[in-house]
Amino acid sequence: MLDPDAHADLASVLAGAYALPAVALERLPIGQVTVNYRAQAGDEVLFVKQYQDGADLAAEQEAVDQAALAGTHQVPVARVRRSTDGRSIVQQDRVAVSVWEWVSGTVVDDGLSPAQQRAAGAALGRIHVAFADHPAGERPSSKLDKWMHPDIDKLEATTVKLLGIAGERAQRDAFDEEALRTLAERRAVLHRIPELLAGLPQLTCQVLHGDYSAVNLLFDGDTLAAVLDFLPPDPFLVAYELGRIAFDPRTVVLNDDWITAGVNLVAAYLDTNPHLPAADVTACARVALLQLMTSLYGVKQHYLKPGLLQDDLDQFWLLRHAAAQRLLENLADVETELAQVSRSR
Incomplete structure (x- = not known):
């Protein structure tokens, strides 16, 4: 399982792989298979998804690609933020993450209008x-x-x-x-x-x-x-x-x-x-x-x-x-x- 309190390791990956130093991380109470964060990097807000140990990262990469494909067909999607060397998902030691643009909005939990x-x-x-x-x-x-x-x-x-x-x-x-x-x-x-x-x-x-x-x-x-x-x-x-x-x-x-x-x-x-x-x-x-x-x-x-x-x-x-x-x-x-x-x- 993930150690959701391991902010230091996650922050290190964000600084090294994404050139995002001094990121303020707020864990979000969503997700059953990943630990998710709101990341404040200066004036920029991002969504950070941390994968569990043993996650199939090749499959997760395919999922990222699916979102991108849907986006080319007039489907509103969040865009992935690539690392400084162009990766959609970064793994360093036991930390694996993807970083996404923050999309403002709410999940409707009482039935759609x-x-x-x-x-x-x-x-x-x-x-x-x-x-x-x-x-x-x-x-x-x-x-x-x-x-x-x-x-x-x-x-x-x-x-x-x-x-x-x-x-x-x-x-x-x-x-x-x-x-x-x-x-x-x-x-x-x-x-x-x-x-x-x-x-x-x-x-x-x-x-x-x-x-x-x-x-x-x-x-x-x-x-x-x-x-x-x-x-x-x-x-x-x-x-x-x-x-x-x-x-x-x-x-x-x-x-x-x-x-x-x-x-x-x-x-x-x-x-x-x-x-x-x-x-x-x-x-x-x-x-x-x-x-x-x-x-x-x-x-x-x-x-x-x-x-x-x-x-x-x-x-x-x-x-x-x-x-x-x-x-x-x-x-x-x-x-x-x-x-x-x-x-x-």
């Missing part, structure tokens, strides 16, 4: 158009076969294990009680997964952003200021990435008119990527639901391996579970609305 939904949808459409012919799209997806054939027995066994850990605590706290409730609810619907998978049509697979979610979108009011944290190129389902942001758990749980909100985002996506097959559009909510139902992200970390910001993960699990329940109950209505918007193109 209609204008923000349209901006997010349009940007994602441009990203998918930009990446449609990516050479990496010709190779097999590293995740698709596993995703299409989830180990439901293993998922149930893990759910039972987590229920046992939470239930056996001598003094249960509020999250333990919520975990017991939500895990029991999840276990009760695991048998629905095969029928949901069986209802999927043939779907488009290509290189994606990889983590297109609300936490990786910076807004300045209703304007999308930057799309952040692209992942290395690896083909996967277009419907997955579209459904994930259109039916983001914050939208589904916090917005009473969440179906209209999700369809609004999808319509904006189709404005910039009008050639996506109707089958992918209609299936995107089902794919998003399957992703939620087959994931114990957050609660699993709580009881087995706490993350860097575990309190955030706890709340994320509760939000994702509530979204899964609502999507499951209303899937037929959602798919009817999506089919209609896809036919209108």
Whole structure:
């Protein structure tokens, strides 16, 4: 793991490799796999990402390249600040970093407004158009076969294990009680997964952003200021990435008119990527639901391996579970609305 207090080593790298002496570093409470900083260098403000020991820096370089490619297709992105010898990522001893321009904006954590939904949808459409012919799209997806054939027995066994850990605590706290409730609810619907998978049509697979979610979108009011944290190129389902942001758990749980909100985002996506097959559009909510139902992200970390910001993960699990329940109950209505918007193109 990183030593997040090792400012001296990080400052030394910034001074030596980037000619940024006397940098004031402020750690930011964001990120689960990197430690991130706001860096003040004189009058200049920068974003510094420090990678964990053992990180695949070649893959991280590919991710930097993906952001640059998207930027050439009218997608707002942060620009990487290269070192004095031209590198996007610098490793010295055990410190590996990348430095980026600071983009002013905020992450919307209570559901996107209609204008923000349209901006997010349009940007994602441009990203998918930009990446449609990516050479990496010709190779097999590293995740698709596993995703299409989830180990439901293993998922149930893990759910039972987590229920046992939470239930056996001598003094249960509020999250333990919520975990017991939500895990029991999840276990009760695991048998629905095969029928949901069986209802999927043939779907488009290509290189994606990889983590297109609300936490990786910076807004300045209703304007999308930057799309952040692209992942290395690896083909996967277009419907997955579209459904994930259109039916983001914050939208589904916090917005009473969440179906209209999700369809609004999808319509904006189709404005910039009008050639996506109707089958992918209609299936995107089902794919998003399957992703939620087959994931114990957050609660699993709580009881087995706490993350860097575990309190955030706890709340994320509760939000994702509530979204899964609502999507499951209303899937037929959602798919009817999506089919209609896809036919209108």
